[in-house]
Amino acid sequence: MAKQKLKRVDLIFSQECSCRDIIGAALQKSKEEIVSELIESGLKGRGGAGFPTGLKWKMAMEEKGNKKYVICNADEGEPGTFKDREILDRVATKVLGGMALAAYVTGAREGFIYLRHEYKFLIPKLEKVLVKFHEWMDEFDLDFRVSLFIGGGAYVCGEETSLIESMEGKRGEPRNKPPYPSNSGYLGKPTVVNNVETLVYALMIMRIGADKFKAMGFEGSTGSKLFSVSGDTPKAGIYELELGMTLDEFVKEFGDGDAKAVQVGGASGFCVPRKRFAETHIGYQGGLKGFSLPTGGSMMIFNSSRSMYNVLHNYLEFFEEESCGQCTPCRVGCQQLLKGIEAVKRGEKSQKYLSDLLRLAETMELTAKCGLGQSVGNSFSSIVENFREEMIY
Amino acid sequence: MRKRESAIVAAVEKHGKERKNLLPVLQDVKRVKNYLSRSDISEIAAEMGLSSAHVYGVASFYHFLDLETRGQNIIWVCKTISCYMKGSNDILMALEDALKIKVGETTSDGKFTLLQTNCIGWCHKGPAILINDTPYTDLTPETVTDIIGEYYKK
Numbered sequence: 001m002a003k004q005k006l007k008r009v010d011l012i013f014s015q016e017c018s019c020r021d022i023i024g025a026a027l028q029k030s031k032e033e034i035v036s037e038l039i040e041s042g043l044k045g046r047g048g049a050g051f052p053t054g055l056k057w058k059m060a061m062e063e064k065g066n067k068k069y070v071i072c073n074a075d076e077g078e079p080g081t082f083k084d085r086e087i088l089d090r091v092a093t094k095v096l097g098g099m100a101l102a103a104y105v106t107g108a109r110e111g112f113i114y115l116r117h118e119y120k121f122l123i124p125k126l127e128k129v130l131v132k133f134h135e136w137m138d139e140f141d142l143d144f145r146v147s148l149f150i151g152g153g154a155y156v157c158g159e160e161t162s163l164i165e166s167m168e169g170k171r172g173e174p175r176n177k178p179p180y181p182s183n184s185g186y187l188g189k190p191t192v193v194n195n196v197e198t199l200v201y202a203l204m205i206m207r208i209g210a211d212k213f214k215a216m217g218f219e220g221s222t223g224s225k226l227f228s229v230s231g232d233t234p235k236a237g238i239y240e241l242e243l244g245m246t247l248d249e250f251v252k253e254f255g256d257g258d259a260k261a262v263q264v265g266g267a268s269g270f271c272v273p274r275k276r277f278a279e280t281h282i283g284y285q286g287g288l289k290g291f292s293l294p295t296g297g298s299m300m301i302f303n304s305s306r307s308m309y310n311v312l313h314n315y316l317e318f319f320e321e322e323s324c325g326q327c328t329p330c331r332v333g334c335q336q337l338l339k340g341i342e343a344v345k346r347g348e349k350s351q352k353y354l355s356d357l358l359r360l361a362e363t364m365e366l367t368a369k370c371g372l373g374q375s376v377g378n379s380f381s382s383i384v385e386n387f388r389e390e391m392i393y
Numbered sequence: 394m395r396k397r398e399s400a401i402v403a404a405v406e407k408h409g410k411e412r413k414n415l416l417p418v419l420q421d422v423k424r425v426k427n428y429l430s431r432s433d434i435s436e437i438a439a440e441m442g443l444s445s446a447h448v449y450g451v452a453s454f455y456h457f458l459d460l461e462t463r464g465q466n467i468i469w470v471c472k473t474i475s476c477y478m479k480g481s482n483d484i485l486m487a488l489e490d491a492l493k494i495k496v497g498e499t500t501s502d503g504k505f506t507l508l509q510t511n512c513i514g515w516c517h518k519g520p521a522i523l524i525n526d527t528p529y530t531d532l533t534p535e536t537v538t539d540i541i542g543e544y545y546k547k
Binding site: 085 | 411412414416417419420450451454457458473477511512513514515516517519523526527
């Protein structure tokens with residue numbers, strides 16, 4: 001059962017211990033021990049998709065061949081998300097520590113941080129940290145080197161297969177899955193791709209133990225997570241919170257007293273209206289229409305002065321621009337949804353047209369090739385259904 | 394005999410001819426030459442043994458690989474909703490006033506190009522912009538005008 005209370009946690013940015021020692025201690029364990037500890041912890045991908053991390057590492061570990069890769073996905077582009085930037089700025093060694101563990105477990109000797117172009121200002125700092133990290137690797141006798149790969153500016157490259165495509169010198173167009181990267185990733189080799197935050201948690205679980213981690217959160221959504229809070233809030237910023245809180249608790253803590261909606265998970269996430277704050281909590285299960293919403297951590301608060309039409313319009317412009325154009329449902333669907341709500345607003349189409357648009361969004365969810373096109377309908381349907389009158393008048 | 398351009402030769406030499414190095418090569422050439430012209434694209438393709446169509450396809454996919462001439466400094470104003478709610482439109486207007494250009498244009502002295510972009514990851518400190526690679530946050534029309542002034546002094 002989900003917990004109701006909002007509880008602050010301090011694992012990601014804690015500086016209480018030497019990162020070098022945590023890595024060293026973890027490397028004393030066997031690969032199998034590390035993987036089973038991770039699986040036991042219930043850690044799921046913190047980029048938003050929520051794939052079990054231990055399982056991902058296990059799959060890559062079991063792949064044959066001596067050429068494997070570890071990639072840290074720092075292509076943080078979801079509107080309203082800014083936690084990975086802060087992690088890389090403040091505790092990059094912890095991220096690299098997580099990468100070292102993944103390398104040790106899978107046998108990868110080469111790793112990359114795929115850094116989004118917008119975060120290039122972090123390069124000098126990261127290069128310094130890498131020098132120190134490589135010294136540690138030599139001390140621990142782990143043959144593993146990490147280099148930076150700078151993105152070209154494309155939201156869709158946060159999707160792991162398009163990220164890999166772009167690293168291979170191609171347009172960042174998502175691949176069909178399967179095969180998954182853990183089986184055939186960068187240059188066709190087994191590849192572990194993890195979000196920045198996930199890698200830090202993998203390391204910290206080795207320090208605190210799976211039991212302590214899974215004591216937080218609730219069944220299926222264990223542990224804590226970073227939240228990027230923005231919008232109508234007096235406390236915009238980054239907060240590490242236990243999973244399972246209700247939006248009611250969240251808004252009490254972070255809202256400005258007048259919150260009418262919270263967008264959970266950015267443009268590709270869900271809009272929750274005030275009347276559902278009490279029954280909605282933050283976690284991974286419940287499916288997309290459920291009341292347990294997954295998120296990469298983007299929490300945008302809107303108060304009653306905001307037009308939800310403007311919010312949706314902004315998201316749709318974003319998707320129309322960032323759709324890679326490869327598959328028709330997404331390429332054409334994004335354009336038509338945007339045109340559609342504009343036409344209804346101008347009165348050129350009747351309000352019944354919104355129902356056609358909702359069906360189109362549903363079709364995109366079913367037929368688009370990757371997570372981008374499949375999730376446009378999340379924000380579209382949840383905003384149109386909950387704020388229908390704002391779309392019309 | 395094809396004339397080989399030094400910036401392109403250097404970039405390909407530094408990163409290697411394999412296709413996986415295409416993005417770093419394009420980024421290097423863009424940095425040196427300000428933007429990627431059609432002839433740069435063909436040249437890079439020839440140096441790396443790729444088709445021009447492939448290289449153009451890749452170069453045109455990414456926002457920060459400019460295919461048209463840009464000013465010495467590029468200003469990217471975040472247009473995502475969280476910055477918009479904090480007044481990014483006022484920032485944009487202040488920049489248009491200060492530079493006497495519209496979004497998408499370059500100043501006549503070639504100093505600045507003004508563009509918009511999607512979320513740059515500073516939503517808690519909006520409105521935010523990037524000038525080249527440097528983020529500026531918590532902006533007001535006054536502070537952003539001052540920042541432009543500083544660049545003019547450089």
